[in-house]
Amino acid sequence: QLVQSGGGLVKPGGSLRLSCAASGFIFSDYYMSWIRQAPGKGLEWVSYISSSGTTIYYADSVKGRFSISRDNAKNSLYLQMNSLRAEDTAVYYCARGESSILAFDFWGQGTLVSVSS
Amino acid sequence: QSVLTQPPSVSAAPGQKVTISCSGSSSNIGNDYVSWYQQLPGTAPKLLIYDNNKRPSGIPDRFSGSKSGTSATLGITGLQTGDEADYYCVTWDSSLSGWVFGGGTKLTVL
Numbered sequence: 001q002l003v004q005s006g007g008g009l010v011k012p013g014g015s016l017r018l019s020c021a022a023s024g025f026i027f028s029d030y031y032m033s034w035i036r037q038a039p040g041k042g043l044e045w046v047s048y049i050s051s052s053g054t055t056i057y058y059a060d061s062v063k064g065r066f067s068i069s070r071d072n073a074k075n076s077l078y079l080q081m082n083s084l085r086a087e088d089t090a091v092y093y094c095a096r097g098e099s100s101i102l103a104f105d106f107w108g109q110g111t112l113v114s115v116s117s
Numbered sequence: 118q119s120v121l122t123q124p125p126s127v128s129a130a131p132g133q134k135v136t137i138s139c140s141g142s143s144s145n146i147g148n149d150y151v152s153w154y155q156q157l158p159g160t161a162p163k164l165l166i167y168d169n170n171k172r173p174s175g176i177p178d179r180f181s182g183s184k185s186g187t188s189a190t191l192g193i194t195g196l197q198t199g200d201e202a203d204y205y206c207v208t209w210d211s212s213l214s215g216w217v218f219g220g221g222t223k224l225t226v227l
Contacts, residue, residue, distance in 0.1 A: 033216065035216075035218075042119065042203075042205065042218060042219075042220045042221040043154075043156075043162065043205055043207075043218045043221065044218060045207075045215055045216035045217065045218060048215070048216065057214050057215050058215075059215055060213075093161055093162070095162075101150075101152075101167050101168055101171075102149060102150040102152065102167070102168065102208070102209055103150075103152035103164055103167035103168070103207070104152070104154075104162075104164060104207075105164050105167070105173060106164075107161040107162055107163070108161065109161055110161055
């Protein structure tokens with residue numbers, strides 16, 4: 001299971017931290033990503049973190065504003081979102097991937113982030 | 118504008134077959150594996166195909182995937198009304214150092 005929390009309404013320029021709690025599998029064996037979906041739009045990859053946390057990538061649209069991290073001891077993934085903009089409004093999904101395959105084999109339920117004044 | 122190009126919509130009758138194309142470039146589809154996802158209305162995406170043509174456990178063999186050069190295709194046979202959903206192709210882009218998604222294709226089963 002991947003259970004997400006931390007979404008909500010925030011003003012432009014504000015900050016929010018998303019969490020994704022994993023259970024039922026060995027969290028430290030999987031790489032993780034955040035993927036978002038703006039209302040009525042398609043999926044957009046946001047950020048990636050390797051299983052150990054040593055390799056991190058960001059989409060250009062969030063680079064310098066968002067920070068991904070994980071705590072393997074707590075089986076948790078995080079996304080710290082700063083300097084939020086209206087265009088960051090979306091449902092955010094956490095998703096896991098196994099190192100042997102290039103795919104996201106399980107997704108969280110999604111959490112809505114709304115950026116509005 | 119998505120890096121990977123998919124048709125916005127496709128449709129077919131129940132029982133028929135449909136294919137969904139996904140076009141990319143040498144830095145993404147031409148260089149790595151493609152996966153496909155099904156997103157039913159109001160739900161999280163679900164993995165249908167990985168490594169171009171492999172199905173996870175529990176995915177029926179009505180779903181198939183293929184790749185040739187810089188394009189990939191998802192095929193669905195024996196269409197059912199329950200297959201009505203949005204479908205996305207995904208791969209890694211070595212130039213962008215990130216995952217890239219297609220814009221999504223809405224399947225209507227008439």
